[in-house]
Amino acid sequence: MSAPLVRLAGATRRYGDVTALDGVTLAVPAGQLLGLLGPNGAGKSTLLQLVSGLRRPTSGVVELFGRPPWEPAARAGLGMTPQETGLPPTLRVREVVDVVAGHFPDPVPTAEVLERFGLGDLARRQTGGLSGGQKRRLAVALAFVGRPRLVLLDEPTTGLDVDARHDLWDAVRAYHRGGGTVVLTSHYLEEVEALAERVVVVDRGRVLVDGSLEEVRSAVPARRVRVRAAALPDLGADRALIDGDRHELWTSDADALVRRLVRSGAPFADLEVASASLEEAFLAVTAAADAEHPAGRRTSTSTSRTRTPETGAPETSTPEVAR
Amino acid sequence: MISTPTTATASEVTPARGGRTGGLRLTALHTRAQLLETVRVPIAVIGTVVFPTLTMLFFVVPQPFADDPAQATAATAQISLFAVMSVCLFTYGVGVAEDRALPWDSYLRTLPVGAGPRLAGRLLNGLAFALVSLVPLVVVAWLLTAAALPADRLVLTAGALAVAALPMLGLGLWIGYGMSTKAALAVAQVLLLPLAFGGGLFLPPEMFPGWLDAVSTWLPTRAGRDLVVSATTGADLPGTTWPVLAVWTLLTAVLAVRAYRRDEGRRFR
Numbered sequence: 082m083s084a085p086l087v088r089l090a091g092a093t094r095r096y097g098d099v100t101a102l103d104g105v106t107l108a109v110p111a112g113q114l115l116g117l118l119g120p121n122g123a124g125k126s127t128l129l130q131l132v133s134g135l136r137r138p139t140s141g142v143v144e145l146f147g148r149p150p151w152e153p154a155a156r157a158g159l160g161m162t163p164q165e166t167g168l169p170p171t172l173r174v175r176e177v178v179d180v181v182a183g184h185f186p187d188p189v190p191t192a193e194v195l196e197r198f199g200l201g202d203l204a205r206r207q208t209g210g211l212s213g214g215q216k217r218r219l220a221v222a223l224a225f226v227g228r229p230r231l232v233l234l235d236e237p238t239t240g241l242d243v244d245a246r247h248d249l250w251d252a253v254r255a256y257h258r259g260g261g262t263v264v265l266t267s268h269y270l271e272e273v274e275a276l277a278e279r280v281v282v283v284d285r286g287r288v289l290v291d292g293s294l295e296e297v298r299s300a301v302p303a304r305r306v307r308v309r310a311a312a313l314p315d316l317g318a319d320r321a322l323i324d325g326d327r328h329e330l331w332t333s334d335a336d337a338l339v340r341r342l343v344r345s346g347a348p349f350a351d352l353e354v355a356s357a358s359l360e361e362a363f364l365a366v367t368a369a370a371d372a373e374h375p376a377g378r379r380t381s382t383s384t385s386r387t388r389t390p391e392t393g394a395p396e397t398s399t400p401e402v403a404r
Numbered sequence: 405m406i407s408t409p410t411t412a413t414a415s416e417v418t419p420a421r422g423g424r425t426g427g428l429r430l431t432a433l434h435t436r437a438q439l440l441e442t443v444r445v446p447i448a449v450i451g452t453v454v455f456p457t458l459t460m461l462f463f464v465v466p467q468p469f470a471d472d473p474a475q476a477t478a479a480t481a482q483i484s485l486f487a488v489m490s491v492c493l494f495t496y497g498v499g500v501a502e503d504r505a506l507p508w509d510s511y512l513r514t515l516p517v518g519a520g521p522r523l524a525g526r527l528l529n530g531l532a533f534a535l536v537s538l539v540p541l542v543v544v545a546w547l548l549t550a551a552a553l554p555a556d557r558l559v560l561t562a563g564a565l566a567v568a569a570l571p572m573l574g575l576g577l578w579i580g581y582g583m584s585t586k587a588a589l590a591v592a593q594v595l596l597l598p599l600a601f602g603g604g605l606f607l608p609p610e611m612f613p614g615w616l617d618a619v620s621t622w623l624p625t626r627a628g629r630d631l632v633v634s635a636t637t638g639a640d641l642p643g644t645t646w647p648v649l650a651v652w653t654l655l656t657a658v659l660a661v662r663a664y665r666r667d668e669g670r671r672f673r
Binding site: 133134135153154155156157159161163164166167168169171172176180181183184185207223227 | 429430433434437440441444445506507508510511513514515516517518
C-alpha cells in the first residue's frame with residue numbers, strides 16, 4: 082500500500098487562545114476524492130492551510146507527499162485554488178496562468194488550460210474585469226496548471242450557475258478518473274454528495290465524522306420522524322424538536338423508534354418518516370454536538386481510516402460518529 | 405486534458421528545482437508579475453515619482469543656495485536619499501503589508517517556491533521604483549539649480565545611496581512583514597517626515613540649532629545623508645557616520661528578519 086499523500090497526526094493549531102484545529106488525525110491515500118464538510122469556523126480552512134504549507138501546526142504532524150508542507154519541494158505535486166477575490170486585478174488572465182505555470186516543471190500549456198476551462202476568449206482580459214463566475218473558473222483552472230497529483234479545492238463552485246457547476250464537476254471527475262486525488266470543501270452538500278467517495282465532517286477543530294458517503298448517511302441520525310402527539314415518552318431519539326403537539330425526532334434507526342413509539346401506547350397521529358439529506362443530517366450532528374456537550378464533548382478519538390487503493394474499501398466498517 | 409497525474413508514490417516526488425524552475429527564473433517571473441501589477445496602476449507610480457520632485461521644487465529650487473554648485477548638489481543628494489527612503493518605507497513597508505493581506509499572496513505561498521524568489525522580486529521591484537523616482541529629480545536639479553555631479557562621482561554616489569538605503573530597507577521590511585496594512589501605513593507616515601527632516605534631508609544640518617544637530621547625528625537618515633553628500637561633493641565624512649549606519653543596518657535587519665520569520669500572511673481566517 083502506497084503512502085498517503087496527506088497525513089495529519091494529532092495536528093493542532095492555535096491562534097492565541099483560540100484552538101482552530103484540535104488533534105486532527107487524517108490520512109488521504111492516492112486516488113481518493115474526499116469531501117470536507119463543516120460550518121464556518123469549523124477548522125476546514127485551517128486544515129487546508131496546514132496541508133498547503135501556509136501555516137505550521139502548533140503541535141502534531143502534518144505531511145504532504147511525506148514531507149513537511151512548508152518545504153517548497155513538498156508542494157510540487159499540489160494544485161490549489163485561490164479565492165476568486167484574490168486574483169491580482171491588473172494582471173491579464175493569460176499572465177496569471179503563466180505565473181502559476183512557471184513554478185512547475187511540466188505545466189499544461191496555458192492555451193490548453195484556458196480552452197479546457199472555457200476561458201480561451203478571455204486570455205487578454207485583466208482579471209479585475211471578469212465576472213464572478215469567470216474568476217471562479219480561472220481560480221479553479223489554476224489548481225490544474227501544474228499537473229498536480231493532489232488538488233485542494235476550497236469552495237470551488239461558490240458563485241457559479243448550475244451549468245458552470247456541472248462543467249466543473251465533470252472536470253473534477255475526469256481528473257479523479259485519471260488517478261488524481263482531490264480534497265474538496267464545499268458549502269453545497271449536494272456537491273459533496275455528487276462527487277465525494279469519503280466524507281469528513283469537522284466542527285470546532287475536531288473530526289466529527291469520517292467515512293464513506295453511505296456510512297456517513299447511515300451513521301448520522303439521517304431519519305426524520307414526525308408525529309403529532311400531546312406528550313411522548315423518551316423514545317431514544319438523537320435529537321427531538323417539539324413545537325406544541327408537533328414532534329420532530331432524529332434517529333439513525335427509524336424502525337426501532339417507531340416500534341418504541343407504538344409500544345409506549347402514547348396516542349399519536351400523522352406519523353411521517355423521511356430520509357434526511359446529507360445536509361440535514363450534518364446539521365443535526367453538529368447541532369447535537371453543540372447542545373449535548375458544550376465542552377469536551379467528543380469522547381471518540383478521531384482516528385481516521387485509510388482506504389486501500391486496490392479495493393477502494395475502508396479498512397474499518399463503521400465511521401466514528403461522536404454523540 | 406487538464407492534467408495527467410502520475411501514479412507515482414510519495415517517495416518519488418522530486419523537488420521542483422533546477423532547469424526550468426530554477427531560482428533565477430522564478431525571481432524573474434515574480435519580478436515581472438509584480439512590476440506589471442504596479443505599473444498598471446499609474447497613480448501609484450506617479451505618487452512615488454512626483455513627491456520627491458515636488459519636495460525638490462519647494463525646498464531647494466526657490467532657495468538662494470540653489471545657485472551655489474556645492475550646496476545645490478548636496479541638496480539634490482539629500483532629496484535623492486529622501487526619494488529612496490520613501491520607496492523603502494512605502495513600497496517595502498506599506499506595499500508588503502498590503503500584499504500579505506491579499507489572498508493572492510497566500511496563494512503564491514502554496515506554489516512550490518520558497519521565500520527567496522518572491523522577496524528578490526520585491527527588492528528588484530523597489531530598486532526599479534527608486535531609480536524611476538530619481539530621474540525627474542535629477543532633471544529638475546540639472547535644469548533649475550546649479551547642481552553638478554562630475555561623471556567620476558556618479559558611481560560613488562549611486563553606491564553611497566545604496567548603502568544609505570540599507571537601514572531604510574530593513575525598516576521598511578520590518579514594517580511590511582511585522583504589521584497589518586493600517587498599522588504599516590500609519591507607522592510609515594509617522595517615521596517618514598521626522599526621520600527625513602531630522603536627518604537633514606529637507607534643510608541642511610548646518611541650519612539646525614545645536615540640540616537638533618546633536619540628536620540628528622544618531623539618526624540613520626543623517627548618517628546616510630552625510631555619506632551621500634560626501635560622495636557627491638567630496639565633503640569630509642564625520643567619524644560617527646559609519647558606526648551609526650552599521651548599527652542601524654544591523655538593528656533593522658534583525659527586526660526585519662524576525663518579522664519575516666514570524667509572518668504567516670494574514671493572522672486570521
